[in-house]
Amino acid sequence: MSSGRAARAPRRQCLAVLTRVILKGESLTVALIDETADLPAREAAWTRALAYATVRWYIRLEAMVEWMLERPLKSRDALVRVLLCQGLAEIFHFGTPDHAAVRETAELTRAIQRPGAVGLVNALLRRALRERGALSVLMDRSPRTRYACPAWLVRGIRGAFPDTWEEVLRASVEPAPMTLRVNLARTDRGAWLRRLSHAGLSGTAHPTVPSAVTLDEPVDVEHLPGFSEGEVSVQDAAAQWAALLLSPRPGERILDACAAPGGKTGHLFEVAGGELELTALDVDARRVVRVDENLRRLGYRAQLHVGDLADTEGGWSDGLFDAVLLDAPCSATGVIRRHPDIKCLRRASDIPALAERQAELISAAWKLLRPGGRLLYATCSLLARENESVVVPWVARTPDARVLPLSFPGGVDREVGRAIPLGTDGMDGFYYALLAREA
């Protein structure tokens, strides 16, 4: 972004986004949609990229600010701290020329009516430039600041992946690839890749997930061949194991118990060649609208319900299901590449309540499963506490539950189920456990 007034609008909008995320605890996705709505497309993309880079590295950037300050900032200067982190992100993670990063951040300080902080902003960013190498060495000393990951999450990842935790953390600060799911009920992956190439785009077949394609560069979905006809959908490769492992057969009665926005719902249909009696439930009415939109594009029809799975009086179900997909609400720590704000917004204290809720949801789903039926428990969490530590005790206290073996490439076995470490073959982090109800 060049200098001058035009450069300031995106920086100012970026600061507005960061203020909402860091100071008000709002979601990065929502703040970006609101704050870039009035920007031209190129500036909106630039703002998005800077906001992502700043949030992705925020814990490291904030530690740099703390280290360089001679006196701690007052609480009323919280906005200045965020602004300094944005300026440091430009220097360390965004490739802005040094002089432009300092000048534009100082100008932004004036533009937001904080003239008293201009001196500090100038001095601190100039010092960061002078001591760039030493600062990086210092920040690389601990995993928390090396990978901009909260200490509680570093501990959780080390506990879950004792041998490969550092690979997981390294992957967690990389931008995520754009991964697609080819609808194998309608087309063949090789044929679709050829059409992609004719459209002037490039991607590769995922090495382990048969329906997945990784694009070399992200693109707007309208440019993807066959997108509006439902031949391809955006979905991470790890998430594509859900429908493959539950493996619905044509004609089965399936419950997608936490369905919105419907990524896995569509895949369940594709795996069964479109022939399913599928109920898609979600507690969030606005997100259920998205399930409807996704299924319409794919050309499949499900029974859609807004309701709480744990509310057996909900009246949304009659009869039992052959199979249930329970893609449970979780910390989403497996998708921190895509949603780096999770690292700033989640607290360690959230996890026990999530784990308790997950066990309740498995019990609720179990009651809806016919004897002889199967349940797939899935999370996009990296934490044992939400995965095997939920499922193992639940199985132990459920006499008619039997654990089914899971084997797929790229995962690691757990006492029950299998975990996919974030970054394996470019995938998000996921956990799956498949249970059968004794007939």
Ligand SMILES: C[S@@+](CC[C@H](N)C(=O)[O-])C[C@H]1O[C@@H](n2cnc3c(N)ncnc32)[C@H](O)[C@@H]1O
């Ligand atoms: C991980 S997301 C599901 C993603 C979805 N399966 C997909 O692939 O697109 C978890 C969902 O669970 C829903 N949810 C949370 N608590 C629920 C409950 N008690 N009953 C039903 N849905 C619930 C949330 O609204 C959220 O949409």
